Amino acid sequence: MKKTMPSDWPERMALDRAHIWHPFTQMKLHEVDPPTAVVGGEGSDLLLADGRRVLDGISSWWTNLHGHGHPRLVGAIERQGARLDHVIFAGFTHQPAIDLVARLQPKLPPVLTRCFFSDNGSTAVEVALKMAFQAQVQKGQTGRSRFGALRGGYHGDTLGAVGVGELENWLTGIFRPLLLHCERLQVPEDPRREIGVDLASWPETLEAARKALRDFFATHGEALAAFIAEPLLQGAAGMRMWPPEMLLELRLQCDRYGVYLILDEVMTGFGRTGTLLACEQAPVAPDLLCLSKGLTGGILPLSLTWATEEIYGCFLAEPHEGKAFLHGHSFTANPMACAAANASLALFDEEPVLERAQALGAVLRESWSRLAQHPAIRQARTLGTVAAAQMVDPATGMPHLPEAAFGWKLHRRALDYGLLVRPMGDCLYLLPPLSTDPGRIAEAVETIAKLL
Numbered sequence: 001m002k003k004t005m006p007s008d009w010p011e012r013m014a015l016d017r018a019h020i021w022h023p024f025t026q027m028k029l030h031e032v033d034p035p036t037a038v039v040g041g042e043g044s045d046l047l048l049a050d051g052r053r054v055l056d057g058i059s060s061w062w063t064n065l066h067g068h069g070h071p072r073l074v075g076a077i078e079r080q081g082a083r084l085d086h087v088i089f090a091g092f093t094h095q096p097a098i099d100l101v102a103r104l105q106p107k108l109p110p111v112l113t114r115c116f117f118s119d120n121g122s123t124a125v126e127v128a129l130k131m132a133f134q135a136q137v138q139k140g141q142t143g144r145s146r147f148g149a150l151r152g153g154y155h156g157d158t159l160g161a162v163g164v165g166e167l168e169n170w171l172t173g174i175f176r177p178l179l180l181h182c183e184r185l186q187v188p189e190d191p192r193r194e195i196g197v198d199l200a201s202w203p204e205t206l207e208a209a210r211k212a213l214r215d216f217f218a219t220h221g222e223a224l225a226a227f228i229a230e231p232l233l234q235g236a237a238g239m240r241m242w243p244p245e246m247l248l249e250l251r252l253q254c255d256r257y258g259v260y261l262i263l264d265e266v267m268t269g270f271g272r273t274g275t276l277l278a279c280e281q282a283p284v285a286p287d288l289l290c291l292s293k294g295l296t297g298g299i300l301p302l303s304l305t306w307a308t309e310e311i312y313g314c315f316l317a318e319p320h321e322g323k324a325f326l327h328g329h330s331f332t333a334n335p336m337a338c339a340a341a342n343a344s345l346a347l348f349d350e351e352p353v354l355e356r357a358q359a360l361g362a363v364l365r366e367s368w369s370r371l372a373q374h375p376a377i378r379q380a381r382t383l384g385t386v387a388a389a390q391m392v393d394p395a396t397g398m399p400h401l402p403e404a405a406f407g408w409k410l411h412r413r414a415l416d417y418g419l420l421v422r423p424m425g426d427c428l429y430l431l432p433p434l435s436t437d438p439g440r441i442a443e444a445v446e447t448i449a450k451l452l
């Protein structure tokens with residue numbers, strides 16, 4: 001594959017190195033190993049500046065649904081930009097936002113009737129946390145100043161979201177003195193997602209986990225404003241797949257103790273787990289629902305926090321009572337982002353997007369089952385169009401030493417073989433656009449096997 005930069009790129013890369021601070025990156029690494037320059041996107045592929053074409057095996061940070069450069073989405077943005085590019089959303093409204101809620105609401109659990117706009121997954125979570133707390137206070141529950149969350153959870157990088165995420169890691173631990181009060185609950189992984197696992201002890205494990213959840217609420221339930229969870233799939237925890245039965249139990253206990261249930265479907269939403277929302281698989285309806293990433297087909301920043309009528313009602317009062325939800329962002333409900341979301345939802349209505357995703361998921365599971373036999377792989381598992389496994393050193397059966405940077409090297413080599421994968425620590429995963437041709441995915445898994 002061609003791997004030389006066109007002549008105008010070295011200078012640009014020098015400017016990148018001189019001025020750009022990339023996210024989630026130890027920038028010292030880029031002094032020797034610069035970021036990969038991307039010049040185009042076509043369907044499930046990304047085109048790199050040096051001529052390589054790679055399958056976007058991580059949907060560009062878990063966002064892309066219908067492929068890159070989809071004419072329906074790009075056209076909708078262009079038309080909307082020419083008509084109305086942006087306008088303040090406090091005291092104003094516009095058609096793309098209204099169309100979006102009208103199109104989406106019937107697809108959601110019916111209790112979710114009120115929609116608050118913001119612009120990324122973290123802010124959708126911040127909004128939900130603040131709404132839950134303020135609603136509790138405004139209905140007289142002033143002692144509920146804590147949140148509940150799952151161990152290993154990830155809800156974004158703003159401080160509120162960090163406060164309900166996992167703290168026992170290098171990413172967030174340093175911020176501990178600044179964070180919300182949060183009580184954390186461990187849930188077991190769902191062995192039925194794993195390939196070739198003996199399920200004999202599962203009923204017992206599940207029952208013990210249910211009891212631990214009930215105990216957790218007996219201890220903390222009265223002090224919690226809300227409990228937040230990524231339903232069925234904890235992405236940044238390393239694609240940890242957990243059982244729908246636990247989600248049902250969580251709903252029951254939240255109801256019992258008057259705790260709002262916030263479901264963060266920022267990553268799982270829009271078909272990623274095989275259904276439009278992951279919570280449908282329990283089935284469970286949250287009090288607050290956070291959506292982003294795939295909302296615009298994964299191509300523009302936009303997020304929604306949906307709330308129940310009961311929560312909304314806690315904020316209705318005379319202006320002088322000071323009960324309004326005083327929160328907003330400059331780009332709240334950006335019309336072009338809303339237009340992209342409308343075009344994406346139209347594709348769900350007009351094309352068999354979910355059915356295709358299910359077919360892709362089936363091929364992914366079949367290919368992943370073969371990969372599960374590889375000596376460098378453990379705990380191979382899938383859920384919808386997401387497949388994950390732990391990488392080990394075949395000589396020892398143990399995880400690779402962090403200093404070996406095995407995942408990073410795999411990422412770099414895979415680009416030469418036409419594939420973008422980006423392991424998180426020991427966790428190797430594939431999370432392609434829903435529109436990816438199943439044949440390409442089978443090839444991608446073979447490529448991974450070769451590289452391992």
Ligand SMILES: Cc1ncc(COP(=O)(O)O)c(C=O)c1O
Pocket residue numbers: 062120121122123125154155156157230235236264265266267268292293
């Ligand atoms: C479950 C979940 N919630 C929230 C976020 C934060 O979203 P954003 O990066 O758009 O702020 C992410 C990002 O990966 C996520 O996976």
